[in-house]
Amino acid sequence: MLPGHAAAGGPNVTAGDTARMKPSTHWLASLVAALLAPALAHASDPVVTDSRVINEDRRLAILETKLAALQLQLAALEDTKSIERLQQAYGYYVSAGNAHEAAALFSEEPGASLEYAQSGVFLGRRRIEQFLAAGGASLRPGEIRETPVYQGVVHVAADGRTAKGRWRSLVMGGVHGEDGRWTEGPYENEYVKENGVWRIRTLHWYTTVSGSYAQGWHKLAYPVQGPLANLPPDRPPTQVYQSFPNFFLPPYHYFNPITGKPVGWDY
Amino acid sequence: MNHPTRYASLLGACAALILACPARAQAPAPAPDLSPRIAKAAARIAGISQQADRIGDYNELRNLQQIYGYYTDKALWDQVVDLFADDGSIELGLNGVYAGKANIRKYLYSLTGGKPGLGKGQLNNHFQLSPVITIASDGQSAKARWRTMIQDGVYGAGSGGNWGAGTYENEYVKQGGVWKLRTVHLYVKFYAPYEGGWTRASETDSLRYGKSSVKPTHPTTVAYHPYPAEFTAPFHYDNPAQSAYHLLPAPVAPPAATAAKTVADLEAQVRALELKLERLKATDEVENLENTYGFYADKSMQDAISALFTDNATLEILGRGVFIGRDRIYEYMRRLGAPTFGTLFNHMQMQPVIDVAADGNSAKIRSRLVVMYGLYEKAAQWGDGIYENVYVKDNGVWKYQNLLGYQTFYTNYNEGWGKHSSAMFSPFPGYPPDLPQSVAYDPYPAPFIPPFHYVNPVTGK
Numbered sequence: 116m117l118p119g120h121a122a123a124g125g126p127n128v129t130a131g132d133t134a135r136m137k138p139s140t141h142w143l144a145s146l147v148a149a150l151l152a153p154a155l156a157h158a159s160d161p162v163v164t165d166s167r168v169i170n171e172d173r174r175l176a177i178l179e180t181k182l183a184a185l186q187l188q189l190a191a192l193e194d195t196k197s198i199e200r201l202q203q204a205y206g207y208y209v210s211a212g213n214a215h216e217a218a219a220l221f222s223e224e225p226g227a228s229l230e231y232a233q234s235g236v237f238l239g240r241r242r243i244e245q246f247l248a249a250g251g252a253s254l255r256p257g258e259i260r261e262t263p264v265y266q267g268v269v270h271v272a273a274d275g276r277t278a279k280g281r282w283r284s285l286v287m288g289g290v291h292g293e294d295g296r297w298t299e300g301p302y303e304n305e306y307v308k309e310n311g312v313w314r315i316r317t318l319h320w321y322t323t324v325s326g327s328y329a330q331g332w333h334k335l336a337y338p339v340q341g342p343l344a345n346l347p348p349d350r351p352p353t354q355v356y357q358s359f360p361n362f363f364l365p366p367y368h369y370f371n372p373i374t375g376k377p378v379g380w381d382y
Numbered sequence: 383m384n385h386p387t388r389y390a391s392l393l394g395a396c397a398a399l400i401l402a403c404p405a406r407a408q409a410p411a412p413a414p415d416l417s418p419r420i421a422k423a424a425a426r427i428a429g430i431s432q433q434a435d436r437i438g439d440y441n442e443l444r445n446l447q448q449i450y451g452y453y454t455d456k457a458l459w460d461q462v463v464d465l466f467a468d469d470g471s472i473e474l475g476l477n478g479v480y481a482g483k484a485n486i487r488k489y490l491y492s493l494t495g496g497k498p499g500l501g502k503g504q505l506n507n508h509f510q511l512s513p514v515i516t517i518a519s520d521g522q523s524a525k526a527r528w529r530t531m532i533q534d535g536v537y538g539a540g541s542g543g544n545w546g547a548g549t550y551e552n553e554y555v556k557q558g559g560v561w562k563l564r565t566v567h568l569y570v571k572f573y574a575p576y577e578g579g580w581t582r583a584s585e586t587d588s589l590r591y592g593k594s595s596v597k598p599t600h601p602t603t604v605a606y607h608p609y610p611a612e613f614t615a616p617f618h619y620d621n622p623a624q625s626a627y628h629l630l631p632a633p634v635a636p637p638a639a640t641a642a643k644t645v646a647d648l649e650a651q652v653r654a655l656e657l658k659l660e661r662l663k664a665t666d667e668v669e670n671l672e673n674t675y676g677f678y679a680d681k682s683m684q685d686a687i688s689a690l691f692t693d694n695a696t697l698e699i700l701g702r703g704v705f706i707g708r709d710r711i712y713e714y715m716r717r718l719g720a721p722t723f724g725t726l727f728n729h730m731q732m733q734p735v736i737d738v739a740a741d742g743n744s745a746k747i748r749s750r751l752v753v754m755y756g757l758y759e760k761a762a763q764w765g766d767g768i769y770e771n772v773y774v775k776d777n778g779v780w781k782y783q784n785l786l787g788y789q790t791f792y793t794n795y796n797e798g799w800g801k802h803s804s805a806m807f808s809p810f811p812g813y814p815p816d817l818p819q820s821v822a823y824d825p826y827p828a829p830f831i832p833p834f835h836y837v838n839p840v841t842g843k
Binding site for chain 2: 220
């Protein structure tokens with residue numbers, strides 16, 4: 116609180132404030148405030164809210180600052196929607212068996228990567244497309260891969276240039292005439308804004324469970340898919356794990372939103 | 383700095399100013415003309431507000447399609463018809479186009495024996511997932527691609543129900559400030575008997591979906607064969623990472639009538655704009671919170687889950703009763719135990735219809751829960767439920783105030799919902815709730831409709 120404000124005897128004056136002031140400084144402060152009100156309005160104290168001190172020019176400056184902040188908030192909202200669109204487009208291209216379009220969703224950075232289950236890491240858009248064409252997003256005759264993506268938890272970085280998202284997909288797969296397959300697991304992906312357009316920088320899909328349609332995942336659970344026979348990855352898997360019946364917790368990119376602490380069984 | 387020193391220095395500054403600017407002290411200079419800055423700020427407010435409305439459009443379109451799904455779940459066909467524009471049409475599978483509200487109503491009624499609503503034993507779950515929404519630059523129309531997963535059937539008949547999947551390519555129109563369905567077009571991928579599933583189903587199985595004796599207005603618009611034939615529904619959009627499409631339009635100048643003339647006008651407009659953006663941000667934050675709950679529930683994260691609730695929150699799941707307060711919610715979650723080898727507890731969160739209160743301080747959601755349960759070598763289940771939850775902003779952070787999870791069905795994997803549906807889950811043995819179950823109902827095969835927190839977005843009823 117400004118001394119002038121307190122001394123003016125307004126409703127905000129507390130007993131403590133008054134008691135700390137000697138009577139001699141009390142009237143002096145009032146005088147100073149009265150004399151200096153216009154000049155003080157140009158001082159850079161951000162807590163001034165007294166209408167006798169703040170003038171129209173300053174009120175306008177505060178509004179201009181607020182508008183700049185609102186413009187940034189708006190941009191962050193648009194970013195979240197753009198990332199949803201991008202991520203969902205990926206799922207549709209994978210279902211369509213369209214490796215080229217799926218790969219075109221990735222960043223042009225050499226560090227762009229895709230890691231599917233335990234197949235290892237593929238680096239750069241060209242290698243990503245090779246992997247997708249060799250299996251991740253190609254369909255053999257009679258093959259199906261319905262892969263709805265949902266349950267997004269998306270966080271855009273404060274600078275609006277990168278973002279992270281956790282999602283999941285329940286995949287209805289298999290080849291017609293053979294046993295079908297249920298597969299489920301989360302994505303932990305990273306996105307980057309390049310020339311105003313959001314792209315996928317890192318796509319990492321984990322398998323939680325993969326099981327036989329006919330028998331159920333409890334009776335016939337398949338191991339996590341490993342490397343493709345004819346297409347070794349650029350790097351081994353970032354984490355080695357096994358799916359159901361084993362328990363594995365794919366790390367969250369975010370801390371608990373209330374406690375601000377990391378979450379996991381290992382902490 | 384102690385007070386006397388501070389005042390002394392202020393007094394000094396005062397004296398210096400008076401000495402340095404005697405003219406100013408006696409006759410203040412005229413106030414600078416602020417009108418150019420006021421006009422500029424007014425234009426900026428209008429621009430941000432228009433763009434924020436486009437974010438609102440996106441959220442409303444999401445809600446609209448998902449509400450369509452929840453009404454379809456229960457064959458509330460009159461509510462579905464009300465979501466359409468007068469010139470709207472619907473095309474499900476290869477059954478032709480039904481155009482105009484009267485034809486849409488007649489067609490939809492025919493899917494449930496000539497009248498709306500589900501009878502005992504009927505299930506019609508119609509998930510809405512994975513939106514790709516594209517809004518026209520004038521903000522008056524939109525297109526969207528969605529996926530559906532279908533769980534339906536008649537209890538005690540057939541092979542345990544049906545699984546279906548397909549892709550919507552829909553069009554929307556904004557009339558009188560309200561978004562409506564204009565063209566609903568579902569490309570059916572498969573519609574397969576539960577026993578055997580999609581890889582054993584024939585094209586004939588899939589062609590059953592949406593079949594009606596009511597004559598369509600127009601023939602099928604796009605000929606295709608469902609799975610196992612190779613077919614992808616046409617995309618209404620270009621590759622988003624290679625396209626110039628942006629959700630937000632370039633701002634246009636505001637009409638002069640609404641432009642602020644004074645700083646006080648501007649202040650009022652900025653306050654309104656701040657609230658508008660807060661409410662839009664709330665939609666994203668609440669969705670993150672709901673989905674985070676699901677990811678924690680998957681892994682039985684008891685501490686992390688209970689931290690998402692307010693001190694005096696309530697939690698009510700299935701028929702377990704009402705638990706009051708964060709500590710009791712923690713104890714509830716403890717009943718579920720820690721994850722171990724051989725257990726699967728997937729709690730998948732889908733289809734969030736989110737409504738934020740006018741003051742931006744609370745929000746409601748209807749969302750869908752799908753559970754994949756597993757006990758290795760022993761048991762597997764599908765579980766299906768509806769949440770109607772309430773959230774509050776507590777010191778700037780969104781938290782759960784009420785979580786209410788309704789039981790649609792839990793079924794053993796080997797049988798399916800058409801052959802087996804568990805009775806209502808009762809309170810944990812030896813661990814009574816603080817209050818009994820708040821809404822009395824029976825799960826499927828009884829045709830219970832969990833109350834909606836929202837009115838029909840088109841009719842307001």
